[in-house]
Amino acid sequence: MRVVRCDVCRLVAVLERKIYIFDISTMKILETLDTSPNPKALCVLSPHDNGHLAFPSGASPGEIVLYDANNLSVLNAFHAHRTAPVAMAFNPQGTLLATASESGTLIRVFAVPSGKKVAAFRRGSYGAQVYCLAFNESSTILCASSDTGTIHFFSLTGAESSATGSFGHFTPITSTLAVAGSTFGSTVFGSAAASPSPITSTTLGSSPGKPAMHPAGVSSTARTTRTSSSSTVSNFDEVAGVMSAYLPSSFSGIAEGTRDFAYARLRSTGVPNLCAIHGPRDANNPIVQLYVATTDGYFYEYSLNLAVGGKCKLERENVLRDSTSEEIEAIYIS
Numbered sequence: 001m002r003v004v005r006c007d008v009c010r011l012v013a014v015l016e017r018k019i020y021i022f023d024i025s026t027m028k029i030l031e032t033l034d035t036s037p038n039p040k041a042l043c044v045l046s047p048h049d050n051g052h053l054a055f056p057s058g059a060s061p062g063e064i065v066l067y068d069a070n071n072l073s074v075l076n077a078f079h080a081h082r083t084a085p086v087a088m089a090f091n092p093q094g095t096l097l098a099t100a101s102e103s104g105t106l107i108r109v110f111a112v113p114s115g116k117k118v119a120a121f122r123r124g125s126y127g128a129q130v131y132c133l134a135f136n137e138s139s140t141i142l143c144a145s146s147d148t149g150t151i152h153f154f155s156l157t158g159a160e161s162s163a164t165g166s167f168g169h170f171t172p173i174t175s176t177l178a179v180a181g182s183t184f185g186s187t188v189f190g191s192a193a194a195s196p197s198p199i200t201s202t203t204l205g206s207s208p209g210k211p212a213m214h215p216a217g218v219s220s221t222a223r224t225t226r227t228s229s230s231s232t233v234s235n236f237d238e239v240a241g242v243m244s245a246y247l248p249s250s251f252s253g254i255a256e257g258t259r260d261f262a263y264a265r266l267r268s269t270g271v272p273n274l275c276a277i278h279g280p281r282d283a284n285n286p287i288v289q290l291y292v293a294t295t296d297g298y299f300y301e302y303s304l305n306l307a308v309g310g311k312c313k314l315e316r317e318n319v320l321r322d323s324t325s326e327e328i329e330a331i332y333i334s
Contacts, residue, residue, distance in 0.1 A: 002041030008049055010069045014041040019055065021069050031072045042085060045069065046094030052112055054097055056085055062101060064088070066113050078115030080108055087144075089133035096156075098135065098142055104128035106257050107144050107154065121154040122257030136277040136288060143277055143290065149269035151290065151312075153262035153304065264290055264302045264312035271296050280306060289315075297321040 003014040010030075011022040019033040036058020046052035051070030057063040062081035067074055081101035089098045096118070097110045104127050109119040121142070123130070128146040135142055145151045266273070272295045279288035286306035293299050297320045302312035 003043060005043060005045035005053075007045055007047065007051065010045070010051055012043065012045050012053060012069060014038070014043040014055070016041065019043065019053075021053075021072065033067070040086070042088065044088045044090055044097075046090040046112075047092050048090075048094035050094045052090060052094045052097075054088055054090070054112075064097075064099065064115075066097075066115065068113075075113035076115045078110065080110065081106070087130045087133050089135065091135040091139040092137055093139060096135070096139060098133045098144075100130035100133060100144065102127075104130045104146055107133065107142065109142065109156065119154075119156055120257045121152075122259055123152055124148070131272050132274050134276050136279065141277055141288065143275055145266075145273050145275045145292070147270045147272075149266040149271075151264040151266070151275055151292065152260035153264075153309075153312075154258065154260055262304050262306075262309045262312060264292075264300075264304075264314075266292065266294070266300065267298075267317075268294075268296070293320070 002016065005012040005014070006024060009024060011024045011027070013020040013022070016037055016039055017035055019035055020029055021031040021033070022028065023030055035055065038056060038058065043053065043055040049070075051068055052075070053067040053069045054064055055067070057065045057077055059077075060079070061084050062079050063077060064080045064085060065074065066076040066078075080099045081103075083102040085099050085101050086104075087100040090096065090112070091098075095112050097112050098107060099110070100107050100123075105123055105125065107121040107123055107130075108117055109121075110116060111118050121144075123144055123146065128148050130144055130146045132145045133142065140155065140157050142154045142156060143151055144154070273292050275290060275292045277288055277290055280286045288304050288306060290302040290304065290312055291300070292302070299316075299318040299320055300314065301316040303315050304312045
């Protein structure tokens with residue numbers, strides 16, 4: 001057993017080459033999906049009761065399959081990245097899917113089940129291993145953690161802002177990736193006894209530019225001081241946004257992605273972790289909490305004022321083990 005996901009109706013067990021779907025009330029196997037090699041058992045199940053399941057197809061790098069675990073049928077297959085996905089997350093409503101690939105520079109968000117891209121964010125200019133993606137309850141904020149030790153906050157609301165992110169204040173890039181005329185092959189998933197039903201993935205086309213994405217409630221009059229380095233990158237972003245309209249679609253991904261509006265720094269780098277966001281409660285209380293648990297046994301709690309953005313404040317740090325020399329062990333039940 002590699003990974004187990006569950007909701008109120010289904011339990012999903014993910015192996016390297018198979019996915020088993022159980023009825024959680026009877027623990028009866030409802031379906032067995034034969035998949036391409038998935039050594040990291042990457043698979044996510046919607047926290048909503050709609051039963052949306054997402055996993056790499058393996059038919060081509062970057063292709064993702066959306067599956068209905070309730071009705072045991074394929075919803076869609078679409079090309080999310082040029083390289084293999086390493087992290088995915090559904091929003092609480094199961095209507096959005098965030099993805100990151102091996103390159104770790106771009107985070108993309110797709111509508112479910114259509115597979116239409118609704119947002120793209122740039123984590124950084126250099127590659128990184130993305131560990132975790134997480135939405136807040138209202139699906140207005142997405143955070144991404146990686147081996148750089150920085151957790152980035154991105155906004156899905158489209159509100160204008162001058163909040164300061166981890167790279168300083170930027171003029172957001174509004175271009176989007178377009179792979180014109182690219183059609184990806186069909187892939188069949190299901191039990192061996194099931195009748196083959198070819199699946200054709202969607203073809204990505206050009207999409208119009210989108211406005212700057214920052215959370216609602218962020219003050220448009222917030223004053224920030226630009227460093228010379230951030231100003232340089234800002235100028236590059238402006239030029240890239242204009243140039244993307246004239247570049248061939250295969251090159252437009254270079255200029256894709258809106259920068260973060262806030263960030264948190266962990267005490268160490270290269271340590272796998274999980275993160276979660278809570279809040280804001282309402283427009284009058286624009287505070288969100290970030291919770292981070294690391295594999296070396298630490299728990300962090302940060303707070304962020306959405307009206308300010310910038311660096312999160314570390315509120316609490318706990319050691320989840322009795323001593324610094326204690327090793328975290330796992331017991332597998334056969």
